[in-house]
Amino acid sequence: MGVQQFLDKSDGRDKLLATVQYVAMFISAGQPGDVKKVQASVAAARKVFRIMRPLESLNPIIQNPTLNSNRPLVLELLAKLKSVLMAIYFGGDNIVWASQAGILQNKTLILRAQKASLYGWAGGSVIGVITELHELQGLTARRVGEVEEVYQARLEKNGAEITRHLLLLVHSLVQALLAVGLLELRPWKPRTVGMLGIIASALNCYMLFPALPAPAKASTKSFAKVA
Template sequence: MSQPTVAPVGHRELQQLSAFLAKSDGKEKLLTAIQYASMFIAAGSPGNAANVQKSVAAARKVMHFLQPVQVAAPLVLQGVRVKQSQLSTVGARKLRALFLATYFGFDNLVWAYQVGLLKGADAQTRAQRLSWYFLMAGSALGVVAEVSEILAAVYQALARAATSGSVAQSDGTVAGKPSTPWALLPSMDTVIDRAIKLAVPTCQTLLGLGLLQLLPLKPRRTATFGFVAAVLNCYMLMPPKPPLPAPEKAKTS
């Protein structure tokens, strides 16, 4: 008689905590959009918009308190071993999770300096820049993973197209499907989903480059990348619309 599978100690609790933390992502992304919209309006000048940007940024840091746990949870639950054939996809995603968890960790450190738990202006500046470096690096790895998955999907589609062309029947169909390669292309919904998932880490990478001034981007251009990434994240987190209520049957007299 086979023994029941027992999850390692703490895994169930970690999964539960990760699911709980995920519920706050929508609010955090909305605050991110407000922060970078305010940064765009301020354009690097002091004023009300700049004050809104700073206050919203401070509010977001509080929401990041347990984000390192949520982001790093897959590394604990799934392990860090990666097959050599999956280095560009799975490997990049695992390394991305590690970098983003470190970004949130340094962001928590910045918050501790801001509220006075820690002292030192120079140390706060270094922690802030380190957090941006890890954000940029983690986002760049997200780009690598998404591009690798897109290329793999294109390769599979071309392989299916070549196979279908070699076994096409006289009526132009293969096993009930059209032999034309166009029929093997992904749906528009899939294309849009892939495009958004690629656009988000791309914008976040450019955001990190702008914040660190590794690219000579003006505040408004840097803010645009942050705002676009936040809006796209909100779109992906948006739940589907509830189904329409069934129409009532007309009463017969």
């Protein structure tokens, strides 16, 4: 049931195909051949799922253009900047798809759109790293005058939330490194970039996968201790 729910989501199918794409990149090691062709064809197929994503990325700004006074100003500005950068990422990807579909023929525009897309992704991922570090600092920092027992109890209570933000931090960091590799800003081999892509895509699939049913009441207490 969970697998079906995952595959029903366009984003879920996109991330599953992303995993296949980067596995093919890792296996081919950048060398021409059938596996390289699989990588290219899967990468092209993914773009169909992203046609409306630029608007989706800008939706938080469209719905709420004002700044939220309940959050630090810097974080609020970074959140809005991330929305813009991710819209650039998906918008550039749409232009590349249009070229593959034969709608656009301007090679200069296509190359610039591809680079802008990856830079937008890298920037959005870096902002994600900064945001998650701030969230983790707020959840794990000891408050003034807080005794050890209270501090440990608060950490245990926030355990699931801390784990979630740690996962998001690792995911954002890997995505930023993947974008750097795809932009060829570092002399990494295709297999290194492919491995980063596999990790990022696998984390995406994990986070998109529907949550399992909660454990029975009798085991809730012991489960909380493990978490």
